Amino acid sequence: MIEVTGLTRRFGTITAVDRLSFSVAPGRVTGFLGPNGAGKSTTMRMILGLDRPTEGIATISGVPYAELEHPFRTVGALLEERSVHPGRTAYDHLLFLAQAQRLPRRRVEEVLGLVGLGDVAGRRAKGLSLGMGQRLGIAAAMLGDPEVLLLDEPVNGLDPEGVLWIRNLMKELAGEGRTVFVSSHLMNEMAVTARHLVVIGRGRLLADCPTSELLARGSEGSVRVVSPDAARLAGILRSEGATVGTAAPEPPDTTDLGARDTTGALSVTGLGCAQIGRLAAAASIELHALHPRRLSLEDAFMELTADSGDLTTLPRHDDDRMTDRSCRA
Amino acid sequence: MNLQLVETSEQWDDRRIGFGQVMLAEWTKIRSVRSTTWSLVAFVVASVALSAGLCALIVANWSAAQGGGEPARVLADPTDFILGNGTALGQLAVCVLGVILITSEYSTGTIRASLLAVPGRASLLLAKAFVFATILLVLAEVVAFASFLVGSAVLHSRAPVSLNDPGVTRAVIGAGLYLAVLGPFSLAIGAIVRHTAGAILVVVGLVFGSVVLDHLVSGGWEAYLVAALPQQAGSLIYQAHPHPGQLLSAWQGFGIFCGWTVVLLAVAAALLGRLDP
Ligand SMILES: Nc1ncnc2c1ncn2[C@@H]1O[C@H](COP(=O)(O)OP(=O)(O)OP(=O)(O)O)[C@@H](O)[C@H]1O
Ligand SMILES: [Mg+2]
Numbered sequence: 379m380i381e382v383t384g385l386t387r388r389f390g391t392i393t394a395v396d397r398l399s400f401s402v403a404p405g406r407v408t409g410f411l412g413p414n415g416a417g418k419s420t421t422m423r424m425i426l427g428l429d430r431p432t433e434g435i436a437t438i439s440g441v442p443y444a445e446l447e448h449p450f451r452t453v454g455a456l457l458e459e460r461s462v463h464p465g466r467t468a469y470d471h472l473l474f475l476a477q478a479q480r481l482p483r484r485r486v487e488e489v490l491g492l493v494g495l496g497d498v499a500g501r502r503a504k505g506l507s508l509g510m511g512q513r514l515g516i517a518a519a520m521l522g523d524p525e526v527l528l529l530d531e532p533v534n535g536l537d538p539e540g541v542l543w544i545r546n547l548m549k550e551l552a553g554e555g556r557t558v559f560v561s562s563h564l565m566n567e568m569a570v571t572a573r574h575l576v577v578i579g580r581g582r583l584l585a586d587c588p589t590s591e592l593l594a595r596g597s598e599g600s601v602r603v604v605s606p607d608a609a610r611l612a613g614i615l616r617s618e619g620a621t622v623g624t625a626a627p628e629p630p631d632t633t634d635l636g637a638r639d640t641t642g643a644l645s646v647t648g649l650g651c652a653q654i655g656r657l658a659a660a661a662s663i664e665l666h667a668l669h670p671r672r673l674s675l676e677d678a679f680m681e682l683t684a685d686s687g688d689l690t691t692l693p694r695h696d697d698d699r700m701t702d703r704s705c706r707a
Numbered sequence: 708m709n710l711q712l713v714e715t716s717e718q719w720d721d722r723r724i725g726f727g728q729v730m731l732a733e734w735t736k737i738r739s740v741r742s743t744t745w746s747l748v749a750f751v752v753a754s755v756a757l758s759a760g761l762c763a764l765i766v767a768n769w770s771a772a773q774g775g776g777e778p779a780r781v782l783a784d785p786t787d788f789i790l791g792n793g794t795a796l797g798q799l800a801v802c803v804l805g806v807i808l809i810t811s812e813y814s815t816g817t818i819r820a821s822l823l824a825v826p827g828r829a830s831l832l833l834a835k836a837f838v839f840a841t842i843l844l845v846l847a848e849v850v851a852f853a854s855f856l857v858g859s860a861v862l863h864s865r866a867p868v869s870l871n872d873p874g875v876t877r878a879v880i881g882a883g884l885y886l887a888v889l890g891p892f893s894l895a896i897g898a899i900v901r902h903t904a905g906a907i908l909v910v911v912g913l914v915f916g917s918v919v920l921d922h923l924v925s926g927g928w929e930a931y932l933v934a935a936l937p938q939q940a941g942s943l944i945y946q947a948h949p950h951p952g953q954l955l956s957a958w959q960g961f962g963i964f965c966g967w968t969v970v971l972l973a974v975a976a977a978l979l980g981r982l983d984p
Pocket of ligand 1: 389417
C-alpha cells in the first residue's frame with residue numbers, strides 16, 4: 379500500500395508535482411501515466427525518500443521510506459536513471475545492497491537467476507547491454523522479496539521478449555497480493571498490464587480510476603473509409619443514420635500509403651465496419667480501405683491531458699498505434 | 708520464468724539493520740571496483756619505492772653533495788627525509804581516492820541505490836569514512852614502517868637512525884595516522900562538492916596550498932592561522948623533531964587535523980541529509 383497525500387515538489391519556479399494525493403492498493407498492477415515531464419519520476423523519488431517533498435507526505439505500508447525497518451523487504455524500486463557503478467560486477471552490485479539490508483548472499487544468486495542474468499553475474503556493469511542493465515535494476519528491486527514494487531519505466535530498453543517478461547512478472551507479483559506501481563509512457567502497454575490507472579499532467583492528478591473506465595471513455599469509435607466514390611457513399615451512410623465527416627489526414631510518418639491518401643477518405647460514426655461494407659457492396663461502391671478506429675487508451679489519455687497544457691504533445695509511437703490498426707479491410 | 712523462492716523470506720534475519728551491515732556493504736563497494744583496488748596497491752608500492760629510491764640516491768651522491776644543504780638536512784633529521792617523500796606522494800593518492808570514492812557515486816548514480824539501501828544518510832557517509840580510514844590505516848602503517856625500515860637501512864652508513872631514537876616511533880606511526888585521517892578528510896570534501904574535478908581542486912588546494920602559505924607568513928596571528936591549516940597541523944605527527952619556532956606540538960597538530968575532519972564530515976552529513984542526490 380502506497381499513500382501519497384498533498385505531495386508537492388517545486389524546483390525554483392517549476393512545480394513538478396502539485397498537491398498530489400492518491401493511494402495504490404495491493405493485489406493489482408497500478409499504472410502511473412503522464413506525459414513527459416508530468417512529474418512521475420519526481421513523485422516516485424519522493425515516495426522513496428530520494429527527493430524531499432516541498433509539501434505533503436508519502437508513505438509505504440503506513441510509514442515514510444526513511445523510517446522503514448527493513449526497506450528492501452517492504453519496497454523494491456527500479457529507478458529511471460541507471461544507478462550502477464560501471465566498474466562493478468552485477469553480482470557485487472547486488473551483494474552490497476543485500477549486505478546493507480541484512481539479506482542472505484544466496485538471495486543475490488536467486489534474483490540474478492530470476493531476471494535471467496545468471497550467466498553475466500561476474501560481468502562488470504559497463505559490459506551489460508541496456509536491457510541487461512534494466513534487468514539488473516529489476517533484480518535489485520526484487521532482492522528483498524518486497525510487498526511493494528515501484529517501477530519507473532521498466533520496459534525501457536527491453537526487447538519484445540523482455541517486455542512480455544516484465545508484463546507477466548508484474549501481473550504475477552500483483553497476483554501474489556503485492557502492490558505493483560509502474561510508470562510508463564507507453565499508454566497501450568498500460569492497457570494490457572494495469573488494472574488501475576493514476577494519470578497526472580503537469581504534476582496534477584487527472585484521473586485515478588480502473589483502466590476499463592478510462593478505456594470506456596474512448597470507446598465511442600469511428601470507422602475510416604476510403605472510396606473513389608466517397609460522395610455517393612456518404613449519402614447512403616447518412617441515410618442509414620451515420621454521421622459522416624472528412625477523415626483527418628493520417629500523420630505523415632505513417633508507412634501505409636493507402637492511409638496517407640486523404641482523397642475520398644471519410645470518418646464514419648454510428649455504423650460498424652460490417653454494416654458499412656454491406657451497404658457499399660449493395661450499392662456496388664468500390665472501397666479501398668475500411669478501418670475501425672476505436673479510441674485507444676492513448677487517445678483517451680490525450681483527451682484527458684489536453685487541458686494540462688503544452689506538455690501533451692507526446693510523440694506517437696508506432697507500436698502504440700498498432701492496436702487500432704489491427705482490423706483493416 | 709520461475710518466481711518460486713528457494714527459501715521463503717520468513718527465514719531471513721529479522722534483526723534490525725545496524726551500522727555493521729552498512730560498513731560491510733561499504734567494504735564490498737570499495738573492494739569490488741578494480742580501479743580503487745589498484746590505486747590502493749599502487750599507493751603502497753609507489754610510496755615505499757619512492758622513499759627507498761630517494762634514500763639510495765642521496766647515499767650514492769653523498770660525497771658529491773657533501774657540504775651542500777641536502778646531506779646536512781638528512782643528517783639533522785633522517786626520519787623526516789625517509790618519511791617525508793613517501794608521505795608527500797601518498798597524500799596525493801589518498802586525496803584523490805577519498806574524493807573519487809564519493810563523487811563517483813554521484814557521477815555513476817550509485818548514490819541512489821546506496822541511499823535506497825541505507826536511508827539513514829549520515830550513517831552511509833560515516834560507514835564509508837570509517838571503512839576507508841580503516842583500510843588506509845592498515846596500508847599506510849605498512850607503507851610507513853616499510854619505508855622507514857628500508858630507508859634507514861639504506862641511510863645507515865651515512866645518517867644512522869633507529870626506531871628507538873626519541874620521537875621516531877611516534878613519527879613513523881604518525882605517518883600512517885596522518886594518511887588514515889586524510890582519507891575521510893578528502894571524502895568529506897568530495898561529499899560536499901559532489902563533483903570529482905572540483906573536489907580534487909579543493910582538497911589539493913587545501914593540502915598543498917598551505918605549504919606555500921607557510922613560506923609566506925612569518926610570525927603574528929597569521930602564523931597561528933597557517934599552523935592550524937589541515938596539512939600544516941596534521942603533518943606535525945610524522946616529524947620526529949619539532950621545527951624551530953613550531954607553534955603546536957605533534958599531537959596538538961594531529962588533534963586539530965582530526966577536528967577539521969570531524970567538522971567537514973558533519974557538514975557533509977548535514978548536506979547529504981538536506982540535498983537531493
Ligand atoms: N532536479 C531537478 N531540477 C529542476 N527541475 C527538475 C528536476 N527534476 C525534475 N525536474 C522537472 O520536474 C518536472 C517533472 O519531471 P519528472 O522527471 O518527474 O517527469 P516524468 O513524468 O518522470 O517525465 P518522463 O516521462 O519524461 O520520465 C519536469 O519539468 C522536470 O524538468
Ligand atoms: Mg520519468
